[in-house]
Amino acid sequence: MNYKDAILRLFKNLAHPAGIFGTLVAIAIPFLIYLAPNINHRETIRQLDLNLPLPLFAIQFVAGIVLFCMLSKDFREWIKGILPAKSISIMTLVFAVTVSIFAGTQIEARHRVQSDESVFMSVAQNMYYNNESGTCNQGEFENGALTCKSTSNSFKTKGLSFLYRIGMPLFGSDLRWIFKAELLMLPLAFLLMFLAIVAWTKQPLLAFLASLLMALQPTVLFQFRSMSVEPLYIFLSALSLLVFKWAYDRNTVWHWTLLALILAFFAQTRQETIFCIFAFIFFALPKLLDQKDEKAPVFFMTLSLFSVPALLTISYFQGFGFQGGEFNAHGHFFEDLTKNWEVMTKPLKSNGELENPFLSYFNYLFAIGGIYLVFRAINDARKSSFTYLKILGFLLLYHLQTFMILENVSGDFSIEINQRYSLVMLPSMAFVAALPITHMVQYFATPNGSRDQNGKGAVLGILIVALIFSGWTYHYKKDFNKNIMYNRNHLTIEEYEILGWLKEQPKADRFFIYGRPWHFVGYGMSSIHYDNARKMSNHEMSELIDKYKGEVYYIRGLDCWDSHTYHRKAVEHRIATTCDIFEREMDLTGVKNILITNNYWVQIAKFNGRKNYNPEKIISTSELEVVTDDSTKSKAVSLRINYNLNEKGAAAANWSMSLTVNDESVTATQYKSGEYSKDIDIEKLQPGYNQIRFTVQDAATKSKLADISKFFFYDVNGVIALSDYPIKSHTQEWGKMHKNESIEGNKFNVNGQRYDYGIGVHASSTTTFDIGKSFSTLKFSTGLDDESLCSEGVAVEVLGDGKSLAKTPFFRNGELHKVKANIAGVQNLTIRTFPKEGINCSHVDIINPVLIP
Numbered sequence: 001m002n003y004k005d006a007i008l009r010l011f012k013n014l015a016h017p018a019g020i021f022g023t024l025v026a027i028a029i030p031f032l033i034y035l036a037p038n039i040n041h042r043e044t045i046r047q048l049d050l051n052l053p054l055p056l057f058a059i060q061f062v063a064g065i066v067l068f069c070m071l072s073k074d075f076r077e078w079i080k081g082i083l084p085a086k087s088i089s090i091m092t093l094v095f096a097v098t099v100s101i102f103a104g105t106q107i108e109a110r111h112r113v114q115s116d117e118s119v120f121m122s123v124a125q126n127m128y129y130n131n132e133s134g135t136c137n138q139g140e141f142e143n144g145a146l147t148c149k150s151t152s153n154s155f156k157t158k159g160l161s162f163l164y165r166i167g168m169p170l171f172g173s174d175l176r177w178i179f180k181a182e183l184l185m186l187p188l189a190f191l192l193m194f195l196a197i198v199a200w201t202k203q204p205l206l207a208f209l210a211s212l213l214m215a216l217q218p219t220v221l222f223q224f225r226s227m228s229v230e231p232l233y234i235f236l237s238a239l240s241l242l243v244f245k246w247a248y249d250r251n252t253v254w255h256w257t258l259l260a261l262i263l264a265f266f267a268q269t270r271q272e273t274i275f276c277i278f279a280f281i282f283f284a285l286p287k288l289l290d291q292k293d294e295k296a297p298v299f300f301m302t303l304s305l306f307s308v309p310a311l312l313t314i315s316y317f318q319g320f321g322f323q324g325g326e327f328n329a330h331g332h333f334f335e336d337l338t339k340n341w342e343v344m345t346k347p348l349k350s351n352g353e354l355e356n357p358f359l360s361y362f363n364y365l366f367a368i369g370g371i372y373l374v375f376r377a378i379n380d381a382r383k384s385s386f387t388y389l390k391i392l393g394f395l396l397l398y399h400l401q402t403f404m405i406l407e408n409v410s411g412d413f414s415i416e417i418n419q420r421y422s423l424v425m426l427p428s429m430a431f432v433a434a435l436p437i438t439h440m441v442q443y444f445a446t447p448n449g450s451r452d453q454n455g456k457g458a459v460l461g462i463l464i465v466a467l468i469f470s471g472w473t474y475h476y477k478k479d480f481n482k483n484i485m486y487n488r489n490h491l492t493i494e495e496y497e498i499l500g501w502l503k504e505q506p507k508a509d510r511f512f513i514y515g516r517p518w519h520f521v522g523y524g525m526s527s528i529h530y531d532n533a534r535k536m537s538n539h540e541m542s543e544l545i546d547k548y549k550g551e552v553y554y555i556r557g558l559d560c561w562d563s564h565t566y567h568r569k570a571v572e573h574r575i576a577t578t579c580d581i582f583e584r585e586m587d588l589t590g591v592k593n594i595l596i597t598n599n600y601w602v603q604i605a606k607f608n609g610r611k612n613y614n615p616e617k618i619i620s621t622s623e624l625e626v627v628t629d630d631s632t633k634s635k636a637v638s639l640r641i642n643y644n645l646n647e648k649g650a651a652a653a654n655w656s657m658s659l660t661v662n663d664e665s666v667t668a669t670q671y672k673s674g675e676y677s678k679d680i681d682i683e684k685l686q687p688g689y690n691q692i693r694f695t696v697q698d699a700a701t702k703s704k705l706a707d708i709s710k711f712f713f714y715d716v717n718g719v720i721a722l723s724d725y726p727i728k729s730h731t732q733e734w735g736k737m738h739k740n741e742s743i744e745g746n747k748f749n750v751n752g753q754r755y756d757y758g759i760g761v762h763a764s765s766t767t768t769f770d771i772g773k774s775f776s777t778l779k780f781s782t783g784l785d786d787e788s789l790c791s792e793g794v795a796v797e798v799l800g801d802g803k804s805l806a807k808t809p810f811f812r813n814g815e816l817h818k819v820k821a822n823i824a825g826v827q828n829l830t831i832r833t834f835p836k837e838g839i840n841c842s843h844v845d846i847i848n849p850v851l852i853p
Contacts, residue, residue: 010285010286010289011289012292013289013290013291013292013296014289014292014296014297015292016292018294018297019292019296019297021297022294022296022297022298022300022301023296023297023300025300025301025304026297026300026301026303026304027304029304029305029308029311030304030307030311033045033308033311033312033315034311034314034315034318036315037315037316037318042316045312045315045316046153046316048312049133049134049153049154049309049312049313049316050132050133050134050151050153051132051133052133052308052309052312053133053158053162053308053309053312054127054131054132054133054162054165056305056306056308056309057158057159057162057265057268057309059306060261060264060265060306061162061166063261064258064261064262064265067254067257067258067261068258070254071254071255071258074250075246078246078249078250079195082195082198082199082202082245083198084198084204084207084454085204085454087459088204088205088208088454088459089204091208091459091463091466092190092191092194092207092208092211093191095190095208095212095215095466095470096186096187096190096191096194096211096215097187098470099186099187099190099212099215099216099221099470100183100186100187100190102221102473102474103183103186103221103224103225104183104225106477106480106481107221107222107225107480107481107483108225108483108486109179109180109182109183109225109226110179110225110226110483110486110492110495110496111226111227111486111491111492111495111496112222112223112226112227112228112417112420112485112486112489112492113226113228113417113420113489113491113492114489114491114492114494114495114516114519115491115516115518115519116156116228116229117226117227117228118495118516118518118519118522119135119154119155119156119518119522120156120160120161120164120227120229120522121161121164121175121178121227121518121521121522121523122135122136122137122139122518122521122522123135123136123154123156123158123161124161124162124164124165124168124175124522125139125146125173125175125521125522125524126139126146126148126151127161127162127165128146128165128168128173129145129146130146130148132148132151133154133158133161133309134148134151134152134153134154135151135152135153135154135518136148136150136151136518136521137150137151137152137517137518137521137529138150138517138518138521138527138528138529138532139517139521139526139527139528140511140526140528141524141525141526142526146521149528149532150528150529150532153313153316153317154313155313155317156229156313157229157267157268157269157270157271157273157309157310157313158268158309158313159229159232159265159268159269159309160229160232160268160269162268163181163232164178167181173524174523174524175522175523175524176523178227179225179226179227182224182225182226182227182231183224183225185224185231185232185234185235186215186221186224186231188235189215189224189231189234189235189238190211190212190214190215191211192235192238192239192242193207193210193211193214193234193238193241193427194207194208194210194211195207195238195242196238196239196241196242196245197210197211197241197431199241199242199245199246200241200245201387201391203438203453203454204454205438205441205442205453205454205458205459205462206431206434206435206438206439208462208466209434209437209438209462209465209466210427210430210431210433210434211430212466212469212470213362213365213430213433213434213469214234214426214427214429214430214431216359216469216470216472216473217357217358217359217362217426217430217473218354218357218358218359218473218476218479218480218484218485219357219358219419219420219422219423219426219485220234220423220426221473221480222357222480222485222486223420223423226486228420228423229269229270230269230270230420230421230423230424231423232269233266233269233270233273233423233424234423234426234427236262236265236266236269237266237276237427238427239262239266240259240262240263240266240280243255243258243259243262244259244280244284246259247259247284247287248284248287251287251290251295252295253293253294253295253298253299256284256288256295256298256299257298257299257302259280259284259299260298260299260300260302260303260306261302261306263277263280263303264302264303264305264306264307265306267307267310268309268310270401270405270424271310271313271314272401272404272405272408272409272424273310273401273424274307274310274311274314274401275400275401275404276397276398276399276400276401277303277307278397278400279394279397279398279400281303282397283390283393283394284299331407332406332407332411332412333403333406333407335412336406336407336411336412336413337406339412339413339414340406340411340412340413340422341363342414343356343358343413343414343419344356344358344360344362344363344413344422345358345360345363345364346358346360347360353478353479353482353484354476354479354484356413356416356419356484357419357479357484357485358419358422359472359473361472362429362430362433363429365433365436365437366429366430366432366433368433368436369432369433369434369435369436369437370432372435372436372439373388373391373392373432373435374392376388376435377389377391377392395428395432398428399425399428401424402424402425405421405424409421416485416489417489419485437465438462441458441461441462441465442454442458442461444461445457445458445460445461446458490558490596491516491557491558493596494557494558494596494602495519497594497596497602498555498602498604499523501592501594501604508548508549508551509526509548509549509551510525510526510548510551510552510553511526511527511528511544511547511548511551511552511553512525512526512527512528512552512553512554512555513527513528513529513530513533513552513553513554513555513582513607514527514528514529514530514554514555514557515529515530515555515557515558515559515560515579516557516559517529530554530579530582533554533582533586533607534581534582534585538609538610538612541607541609541610542609545607545608545609550606552606552607553591553604553605553606553607554582554583554586554588554604554605554606554607555602555603555604555605556579556583556601556602556603556605557602558596559579560579560580584615585610585611586607586608586609586610586611587607587608587609587610587611587612587698587701587703588605588606588607588608588703589605589606589608589701589702589703590603590604590605590703590704591604591605591606592604593814595812595813595814601813606701606703608701608703611651612649612650612651613647613649613651613652613705614647615705615706617646617647618645618646618647618696618705618706619643619644619645619646619657619694619696619706619708620643620644620646621641621642621643621644621694621708621710622642622643624639624640624641624692624710624712625639625640625641625642626638626639626640626682627639627640627679636682637681637682638679638680638681638682639679639680639682639685639690639712640677640678640679640680641659641677641678641679641680641692642675642676642677643659643675643676643677643694644674644675644676645657645671645672645673645674645676645696646673647671647673648673652671652672652673654698654699654700655670655671655696655697655698655699655705656668656669656670656671656696656697656699657669657670657671657694657695657696658694658695658697659678659692659693659694660691660692660693660695661680661684661685661690661691661692661693662685662686662690662691663691663693666678666680671696682714685712685714686714687714687716687717687719687850687852688713688714688719688721688779688848688850688852689711689712689713689714689721689757689848689850690711690712690713690714691709691710691711692709692710692711692712693707693708693709694706694707694708694709695707695708707752707753709753709754709755711755711756711757711848713757717852717853718853719850719851719852719853720775720850720851721757721848721849721850721851722759722769722778722780722846722849722850722851723739723740723757723758723759723846723849725769725771725851726769726770727767727768727769728768728769728770728828729766729767729768730765730766730767730768731765731766732761732762732763732764732765732766733762733763733764733765733839734762734839735762737759737760737761737765737767738759738760739759739760740756740757740758741760742760742785742787742843742845743760743761743762743785743787743843743844744785744787744788744843746785746787748760748785748845748847749785749786749787750783750784750785750786750814750816750845750847751783751786751813751814751815751816752786753816755781755845755847755848757847757848758780758845758846758847758848758849759845759846759849760785760843760844760845760846761833761844761846762839762842762843762844763794763833763834763835763839763842763844764832764833764834764835764839764842765832765833765844766830766831766832767830767831767832768828768829768830769828769829769830770827770828770829771823771826771827771828771829771851772827773825773826773827774851774853775823775824775826775851775852775853776822776823776824776852776853777820777821777822777823777851777852778798778806778819778820778821778823778829778849778850778851778852779818779819779820779821779848779849779850779852780818780819780846780847780848780849780850781816781817781818781819781847781848782796782808782816782817782819782844782845782846782847783811783813783814783815783816783817783844783845783847784811784812784813784815784841784842784843784844784845785843785844785845786813787843788841788843791812791813791835791840791841791842791843792812792835792836792837792838792840793810793811793812793835793836793837794810794811794833794834794835794836794842794844795807795808795809795810795811795833795834795836796808796817796819796831796832796833796844796846797831797832797833797834798819798821798823798829798830798831798832799829799830799831799832800821800823800825800826800828800829800830801826801827801828802828802830805821805822805823805826806819806820806821810836816847823851831846831849
């Protein structure tokens with residue numbers, strides 16, 4: 001029988017009432033779902049997307065368990081028939097456990113892609129409390145209920161959220177237990193992949209090495225310590241392949257129905273996963289249509305019906321184009337393919353650390369294996385053996401989803417949050433990479449004339465190879481300990497630091513005002529967005545604070561700092577305005593400032609309600625006035641400080657005001673509106689710069705309401721401002737030196753404090769002055785300017801004629817260091833700045849520098 005006749009026979013076997021009806025229904029379901037938004041029924045799809053997934057998942061889950069229980073005896077008999085020799089099975093189990101122990105002990109459990117992963121958690125909370133499948137963007141937990149103040153359709157598929165939902169009655173609604181569950185999936189995915197490959201190829205050594213290669217990749221290990229959907233993808237892909245073989249061998253309607261249920265849930269891992277289902281359908285057709293019965297129609301209808309949750313999500317967001325939308329994420333397949341190869345094969349850093357969480361050898365083995373697979377498929381096909389040709393065909397059809405990811409999503413691995421997409425490809429890459437290695441070991445380890453390619457020699461050879469590959473991964477232990485995959489994502493660091501702060505606090509019911517409140521909702525904590533908080537009346541704010549006994553917090557995070565995202569294919573665009581308005585209107589008491597390494601702070605403050613005063617009117621100052629002797633009119637005797645306290649409202653009743661000169665208290669009194677003047681004995685001032693600082697504080701909340709500094713230069717005994725002194729030479733690695741301004745031309749600003757005088761440089765820098773042995777002391781303060789916050793640290797050193805006279809420790813943003821150096825007898829005075837690591841953002845301010853004779 002030729003191929004044409006065989007294909008016609010398959011379709012004839014579908015041409016019966018049940019087959020025609022089942023096929024039409026299976027096609028109609030996705031067609032109508034996708035069509036609906038285009039014929040003015042987008043709202044219908046939205047409502048179905050919110051309300052239908054949970055009951056469908058429940059039916060699917062129960063049906064799957066019931067079917068498996070019905071077929072359990074058959075499964076035990078079938079699995080016994082495919083299990084390899086005990087030595088190989090034990091070896092597989094040992095390595096699965098070893099890899100899992102390594103991941104569990106060397107990699108910290110924490111989020112990988114914060115907002116995506118928090119969406120899964122927030123959806124799970126909404127499923128658990130409200131039986132709804134949308135994202136609870138803002139919500140409040142109270143009396144065992146979750147009131148969602150803002151709900152949206154989730155762009156993410158909901159399979160992972162459903163698994164969290166069914167675990168919550170057992171493990172609790174505080175979803176921190178999910179990290180342990182993700183780690184448990186690692187050995188299970190390892191073993192399932194092993195069994196699936198054994199079942200299909202009858203090559204247990206190949207199955208062992210492929211599963212091990214997959215599990216040893218750093219990206220895989222990091223993801224299984226996170227709670228991304230990609231580990232579930234690997235687990236379900238292996239389970240689907242195993243059950244596919246079981247159904248293929250037994251070929252009953254019940255087996256195919258069970259496979260359809262599993263494949264439909266597999267489709268809930270990523271939107272693009274729906275495309276890899278075609279590979280299973282195509283290769284199942286010869287068995288499904290081997291006779292006119294109910295196998296095919298039941299399989300098609302079951303798969304189509306229980307894929308509805310993913311189909312609804314795709315349909316509702318179809319105008320969004322999967323991901324990226326207007327941000328040019330689409331149409332970069334070959335560009336992304338090239339870039340991803342570069343990222344995955346990038347050489348080590350000069351200190352031997354991994355540049356990215358990929359091992360270069362793996363890609364090269366995959367390339368060799370791909371060539372080997374193609375040649376093996378062609379060569380065997382000439383001999384009428386089509387096993388490897390079928391494997392090649394299945395892989396190509398299966399990875400339509402990879403094309404969709406790289407073409408329709410921002411699938412460029414140089415955007416580091418996208419590196420998780422590699423888990424869609426890594427199991428197949430591991431299988432292809434393991435092929436030539438396994439066959440080569442078997443070829444050289446198998447005695448001539450022997451047909452046992454899994455003999456002791458081959459097992460020993462593969463064991464040696466496995467130990468080498470395992471050792472290679474494990475020797476990067478320091479890289480895993482450093483969390484090289486986590487520490488490059490701003491939001492995951494932000495969440496990690498916030499949760500770390502919470503662990504230090506006493507247990508209490510808290511409420512958070514935050515830019516991404518679903519992050520907190522996902523963990524079972526009440527939270528709303530800044531905009532919603534601003535809409536509250538003063539009375540509502542007061543009630544909220546009383547209800548939570550003062551435990552209401554405002555968090556200024558990433559969305560408040562970034563003005564835009566720099567990669568042209570990135571998928572988000574942020575403009576920092578809301579936070580600035582919120583902070584101007586609200587009464588906040590600073591609690592914690594945390595510097596995140598990439599250009600922004602996380603700032604945590606207690607929320608005290610709306611300000612009932614004008615912060616700009618609290619205090620005003622006039623120019624400092626030098627008072628001379630009345631008799632001579634020439635000799636300065638005091639420095640007069642004039643200031644006004646302007647606020648007259650009831651809010652000022654608990655305020656206090658303090659005035660300090662060079663950190664010594666001059667006035668500390670209750671705040672009271674009026675005009676004030678204070679004279680300071682001029683002889684009590686220090687030569688050079690003197691800081692006059694006004695602060696106003698709310699005694700009740702301990703919050704600082706105003707903090708203003710003015711500087712007076714006391715020109716006595718020949719003291720000179722170094723910024724006015726001629727420069728002999730100056731060099732710096734980036735930009736140009738500024739006088740009385742930061743490197744970017746702004747007023748000096750260190751840890752929120754403004755300064756007027758000094759030198760702005762960029763480390764590394766060297767500035768030399770020829771001071772002619774005329775001075776005895778150099779004094780200044782130094783810090784990194786707040787205008788750019790991503791420096792890894794800087795130190796400042798003073799040298800006199802090449803000899804070190806004073807040196808600061810390495811300091812980060814938020815620190816101000818005072819420097820004093822004995823420069824008696826020095827001709828050439830040098831101030832040197834140097835970074836701890838890279839020069840990025842090393843904007844150093846040399847503040848109020850003076851030369852004292």
